[in-house]
Amino acid sequence: MSDKKKKKLPPQAQEYQSFQQDREVKRPIFKNCIKAFLVGGTICLIGQCITTFYIYFFDFTEQTAGNPTVATLIFITMLLTGFGVYDHIGQFAGAGTAVPVTGFGNAVISSAIEHRTEGFILGVGGSMLKLAGPVIVYGVFSAFIVALIKTILIQWGGL
Amino acid sequence: MIFLWSFIIGGLICVIGQIMFDAFKLSPAHTLTTLVVIGAVLDGIGLYEPLIDFAGAGATVPITSFGNSLVHGAMEEAEKHGLIGVVTGMFEVTSSGISAAIIFGVIGALLFRPKG
Numbered sequence: 001m002s003d004k005k006k007k008k009l010p011p012q013a014q015e016y017q018s019f020q021q022d023r024e025v026k027r028p029i030f031k032n033c034i035k036a037f038l039v040g041g042t043i044c045l046i047g048q049c050i051t052t053f054y055i056y057f058f059d060f061t062e063q064t065a066g067n068p069t070v071a072t073l074i075f076i077t078m079l080l081t082g083f084g085v086y087d088h089i090g091q092f093a094g095a096g097t098a099v100p101v102t103g104f105g106n107a108v109i110s111s112a113i114e115h116r117t118e119g120f121i122l123g124v125g126g127s128m129l130k131l132a133g134p135v136i137v138y139g140v141f142s143a144f145i146v147a148l149i150k151t152i153l154i155q156w157g158g159l
Numbered sequence: 160m161i162f163l164w165s166f167i168i169g170g171l172i173c174v175i176g177q178i179m180f181d182a183f184k185l186s187p188a189h190t191l192t193t194l195v196v197i198g199a200v201l202d203g204i205g206l207y208e209p210l211i212d213f214a215g216a217g218a219t220v221p222i223t224s225f226g227n228s229l230v231h232g233a234m235e236e237a238e239k240h241g242l243i244g245v246v247t248g249m250f251e252v253t254s255s256g257i258s259a260a261i262i263f264g265v266i267g268a269l270l271f272r273p274k275g
Contacts, residue, residue: 027181029177029178029181029182032177032180032181033174033177033178033181035177036170036173036174036176036177037170037171037173037174037177038170039173040169040170040172040173040174040176040221041165041166041167041169041170041173041217042166043169043220044165044166044168044169044170044214044216044217044220044221045162045165045166045169045216047165047169047216047217047219047220048161048162048165048166048215048216048217049162050216051215051216051219062212062215063211066211066216066219066224066228067252067255067256068255069216069219069220070219070220070224070255070256070259071255071256071258071259073220074256074259074260074263075259075263077263078263078264078266078267081267081271082267082270082271083271084274094177094180094181095173095174095176095177095179095180095187095190096170096173096177098176098187098190098191099172099173099175099176099190099191099194099221099222100169100173100220100221100222101220101221101222101224101225101256102220103187103191103222104191104222104225104256104260105259105260105263108260108261108263108264109260109263109264109267109268111264112264112265112267112268113267113268113271113272113273114273115268116268116272116273117273120268124264124265124268128261128264128265131188132260134188134191134192135188135191135192135195135222135225136257138192138195138196139192139195139196139198139199139225139226139229140229140249142195142196142199142200142226143199143226143229143230143233143249144233144245144246144249146199146200146202146203146230147203147230147233147234147237147245147249148242148245149203150203150230150234150237151234151237151241151242151244151245152242154237155241155242
């Protein structure tokens with residue numbers, strides 16, 4: 001809780017806040033980072049294997065093979081999410097499973113499955129992107145700003 | 160060799176995410192959004208492409224590549240059509256990630272039932 005919010009609270013609540021902060025379990029940052037590194041690295045290694053597979057057996061170059069790799073990984077995520085395995089890996093690995101595209105896929109697929117009881121149009125269709133929406137929205141917006149600045153610099157700045 | 164580098168670079172990007180989770184107490188949505196914006200900016204200054212050449216899937220699999228490919232599609236179209244291309248070309252390269260997520264999301268909802 002920030003200091004500004006703290007000042008507004010009555011003294012007893014402030015006391016409680018500091019009491020609670022002392023007893024809060026410290027997050028084992030170093031251990032979590034090791035786990036995230038190992039699991040995240042393994043997912044990327046699997047991705048690299050798939051990329052190599054697409055380069056050798058289909059007509060993809062190293063630049064374009066990223067796209068089918070991402071699609072394949074999201075397909076694997078669908079199976080893992082559906083059978084309930086992904087949650088267990090996610091519990092263990094934290095950001096190791098959230099940061100690769102599999103985390104993005106899991107966010108979309110798990111909310112699609114979760115909301116199917118509300119019907120396919122409003123439930124699945126409406127809630128699917130609830131968690132992944134911000135990523136798309138701000139990804140697109142920031143990409144727009146970056147590309148706009150770069151285009152203006154190239155066209156009028158003679159970069 | 161690229162297998163080793165993809166493991167290390169991919170792992171390091173996940174560690175950055177984990178530090179944002181734990182040290183800055185950001186929610187997963189905030190972390191992922193920040194990483195995507197970082198990816199877009201890195202591609203804007205021309206640093207992401209060398210990273211992909213160097214680490215392969217270590218750079219294309221983390222969510223940062225999402226921002227990178229959005230900027231990439233926009234820039235490719237912008238070279239042909241100028242400023243209009245920035246808007247129209249945005250999803251050209253990224254489409255596989257988003258469409259795969261949506262397609263498999265619907266298929267997943269058809270196949271599986273919610274647990275618990």
